[in-house]
Amino acid sequence: MEKTVLDCEQKTLIGELNQGMELAKQLMNHIHHSSSHEAREVLIGKILSSYEKALSALNWGAFVGQTKPIVSKTESPSHFGNSSPRSEGSDPEYKHREVYKKRKTLPKWTEQVKVVSGTGLEGPVDDGYSWRKYGQKEILGASFPRGYYRCTHRNAQGCLATKQVQRSDGDPTIFEVNYRGRHTCSQSSRFNMAPSSRSTSEGLKENRNTCHPKQQPHEEEKPPQEIVSEFGAGHLVKAEELENGEDDKFPIFSFPSTPIESENADDNIFFESSMLNSHFIGSLSPTFISPATSESNIFCMSPCHINSHGLCHNLHTSESDHTDIISAPTSAANSPIGNFDFSLDLDPYFQFDNPEFFS
DNA sequence: TCTATTTGACCGAT
DNA sequence: ATCGGTCAAATAGA
Numbered sequence: 001m002e003k004t005v006l007d008c009e010q011k012t013l014i015g016e017l018n019q020g021m022e023l024a025k026q027l028m029n030h031i032h033h034s035s036s037h038e039a040r041e042v043l044i045g046k047i048l049s050s051y052e053k054a055l056s057a058l059n060w061g062a063f064v065g066q067t068k069p070i071v072s073k074t075e076s077p078s079h080f081g082n083s084s085p086r087s088e089g090s091d092p093e094y095k096h097r098e099v100y101k102k103r104k105t106l107p108k109w110t111e112q113v114k115v116v117s118g119t120g121l122e123g124p125v126d127d128g129y130s131w132r133k134y135g136q137k138e139i140l141g142a143s144f145p146r147g148y149y150r151c152t153h154r155n156a157q158g159c160l161a162t163k164q165v166q167r168s169d170g171d172p173t174i175f176e177v178n179y180r181g182r183h184t185c186s187q188s189s190r191f192n193m194a195p196s197s198r199s200t201s202e203g204l205k206e207n208r209n210t211c212h213p214k215q216q217p218h219e220e221e222k223p224p225q226e227i228v229s230e231f232g233a234g235h236l237v238k239a240e241e242l243e244n245g246e247d248d249k250f251p252i253f254s255f256p257s258t259p260i261e262s263e264n265a266d267d268n269i270f271f272e273s274s275m276l277n278s279h280f281i282g283s284l285s286p287t288f289i290s291p292a293t294s295e296s297n298i299f300c301m302s303p304c305h306i307n308s309h310g311l312c313h314n315l316h317t318s319e320s321d322h323t324d325i326i327s328a329p330t331s332a333a334n335s336p337i338g339n340f341d342f343s344l345d346l347d348p349y350f351q352f353d354n355p356e357f358f359s
Numbered sequence: 360t361c362t363a364t365t366t367g368a369c370c371g372a373t
Numbered sequence: 374a375t376c377g378g379t380c381a382a383a384t385a386g387a
Contacts, residue, residue: 132362132363132364133363133364133365134364134378134379134380134381135365135366135378135379135380136364136365136366137376137377137378137379139376139377140375140376140377146377146378148377148378148379150379152362152363162378164378
């Protein structure tokens with residue numbers, strides 16, 4: 001039964017990916033023949049839509065076919081879950097040791113979020129998750145304090161995901177968001193909503209009721225969860241770091257990969273799990289989902305991802321001093337995920353339905 | 360009343 | 374000893 005569902009999802013996925021590639025080829029022709037801007041936009045929209053559907057299929061498949069528990073053996077929910085999170089240790093030292101031991105094994109990665117001034121929004125984009133701030137610290141050598149956030153559902157669901165948000169010294173419009181640990185809470189299924197509902201403002205509203213961050217009090221250096229219009233901020237994935245080879249088989253956001261990750265022998269597994277991970281999607285939305293363009297079903301992505309190989313590059317050409325931020329995809333050329341970077345830099349002869357692609 | 364944020368203190372790592 | 378990360382009491386806001 002499970003297999004049937006997976007087969008179905010895989011066919012959908014293959015179909016969508018193939019369609020996306022066909023459209024990309026058409027787009028390439030359009031570019032070569034300098035056709036109208038509108039025609040290219042339509043094609044891009046269709047391509048992105050295809051990939052969105054494909055990713056949806058992947059995501060569903062991930063949950064249908066999940067054979068491993070989402071919570072890993074090193075992250076027993078009993079430590080934070082049903083029992084009171086504070087009740088685990090009458091011995092505070094033991095508690096702390098456990099916490100630090102666990103944290104060390106958590107995967108981590110960094111994103112950089114650029115906020116364009118003049119949008120009236122001061123903080124980085126919503127990354128799709130609900131976070132609760134638990135600390136703020138002045139960091140040596142940094143002009144701005146670092147904010148510490150953990151998943152709102154940490155106590156309720158034992159979700160160990162945390163993130164640190166720090167405004168960049170060099171460019172205050174850039175927020176470096178350091179993620180640690182993957183979400184094991186139910187909000188991680190955010191992207192599992194039907195595409196139609198996701199691409200509407202209603203969908204976002206509905207989402208907010210469950211796991212979407214609320215508007216946060218305005219403050220100088222942050223709210224990382226404010227909703228920013230898709231052009232109000234660039235969501236730049238700078239790098240991802242994996243601290244060990246154990247946890248990286250679990251879904252974590254990876255987009256794009258770093259050399260560290262590329263060296264990982266588990267690239268394929270990592271790729272799959274990364275793409276399956278809802279956080280991957282969560283990080284794209286709602287920033288990448290434009291209510292205004294919902295009719296065209298355009299999966300509005302960060303310009304950065306699109307332009308990393310030149311397309312729409314003008315969106316970021318004024319930020320040449322941040323090329324390190326967007327150069328990561330090229331450094332991951334050997335990584336499967338690097339080739340899946342929405343860069344449209346596709347091998348025209350590559351076939352998604354190559355049986356080995358999903359092996 | 361409940362939930363989130365602030366902030367000084369504490370603790371482990373280096 | 375210093376620094377970064379987390380805790381937890383106090384506080385704020387809905």
